[in-house]
Amino acid sequence: MQNKIIIILLITFQMTFAQKKDENIGTEVVNVVKPYTPTISDAFKVKEVPSLNDNETSTKEEVKYQIFSFPVASTFTPSKGKAAGVEKAKQEKLFSNYATFGLGNYGTANAELFVSHELDNYQYVGGMVRHQSSQGGIKNVKLDDKFSETLGSVFYGYQRNDIKWTADLGLKNEAYNWYGLAINVAPDENLVMNINPKHQYNTAKIGTELTISNSFFNRLNLNYIAFSDNYNSKENRFMIKPSFTFNFGDTAIKANFGLDYLNSNSDKSYYIIFPEQVNNSKNEKSVFIFNVNPSFQILKDDLSLDLGVNLVYYSRMKDVFYGIESDSESKFLIYPKVNISYKVVGDLMIAFGGAEGKLIQNSYANFVDQNKFLSPTLLIKPTDQQYEVFAGLRGKLSSILSYSVKGAYNASKDSPLFISNSYFSSNLNKDNYTYGNSLDVVYDNINTLSFQGKLKADVNKNISLGLNAEFNSYKVEKNYEAWNLPTIKASFNSDFNIGKKWYAGTQFFYVEQRKDLQITASLGHSRDYIQTISGYFDINAHVGYKYNERLTAFLKGNNLANQNYEKWLNYPVQGAQVILGASYKFDF
16 A cells, blocks of 8 residues: 555656646647548458357456565676677788799799889889890790890879879880791701891880869870880870769769870881882881760669760871872761660679770880781781670679670771781892791771670689680681681689688680781792691699798799690790799888
8 A cells, every 4th residue: 555655656746847847838829720620531441250160158267366576685696798709810911012033944034123112191102123034945946036024114103182193104125036937948047047036125105194083074194105126116106085074963974085196117128129129118107096085974773874976086197108108198087985784683684785986096016015026017007996886794693603795796997917927038128027937917807796705703712713715706808817816715714822821823725726828939939828827725823832921932834734836827935834933022
């Protein structure tokens, strides 16, 4: 009874306190325009009364119960909970500098040094030197086949808030030998003794890039490249590429500009039939390309659409070939630039497609990047890629496996092809590249149907696998074949981390057979025939051991199948190569 009285008093006190707290509620005038007459709509419910099948329905018996509460003495004191500790992997320390050195068979030497230094919170400088060389020794090769590549560069960077600016200067020297003699020249020992096949390429490059985030001005690239060889060929190229973006919600308008000027000249000709040609072999070309690429981008839900056009102005200001000058030429070109992608099933399946065209500025430097055995007598002109239509799918088959498949059709005019130079004993030009041991560039109108497929598996953080395959079908207009272009290419690569100290990887390459053409004529006999360059399968592998966070030893193997296959006609490669070396990371 006393407990009930206490509870009633507490409730009364709380109600009284609440009322006093809200005593002064103020006054407000409310104008009622129309009396509110609430109505309740009919509820349409299914009325079901469960039926009882029992013959006899028993009445519920009333249950009376009481709860007897009494205190229980306890000496138990719960301890405070403690979160379980999570073992963290030790973060690998990052170093700003490294040095690498390795030696292998064939007199191979690889060395690289990279250094960088922060000037303050916003600026940094650095540099890099790299050397790779081999003393040669390819089986059954009559001429010297050694090579070397040495390059160095310095750079400066600035980054603060939304502004990022970088500048770099690079120099490169490449020394190679034209060792792939034509088949009817190689047995002639007297002729071979007089050939000095060494040639060199030199490159100087100055570049800068400015990037501004959160602005309609995106990026500005400036590059100047000076390229030359030791046969008096020279090339100068200047490029500027600004880009802009204007965002309007899910829509964006982009504008990319490009200016590309190329001047190339040489004073060498491959064929000299008449003596007066010796001093009349000048080749020079100046080409100016300006392009504007406006596009309209829409991002909506799972759809991404980029509608644009590539407007190009082309001007050939000078064109001299073998001393004969052609008229200058200027023209406007219009190309499509459309890209679309749609997430069919989220990130599991994304369909994409598009159509693109462009005018490609070919250069002596770009050709040398692909082929080190070219003669210094090239005809340089741009490629008119009229259009490339493509479609495909990409996505993920599982959380660890991604894929991409693509089909494309390309139509190009003046597409470059590498072809072996011919050998004529009547040729008055006796330069070291005129014995069928160099390659030239010819142009053709080519339609290409291609299919590509890629698979990549990141099994876990220690294992990654990749598989690529490509099929191409070529239709040429002027030549017998698409010289030196394979129909099938495939590759497989794998990378493994074995524990905390070891790592390894493999690379497998397959390139199908190719076709080449070489004309040889000596002592009144001439042979003009298409030659087949056999396909090849190449195996590369590497393994490394991390002695500590700074020092790592490695072992690399190239062409482990030990095949002296030909990458170009009459140019066999080195057999199995093994390189042992180490790299060291450090800070100043």
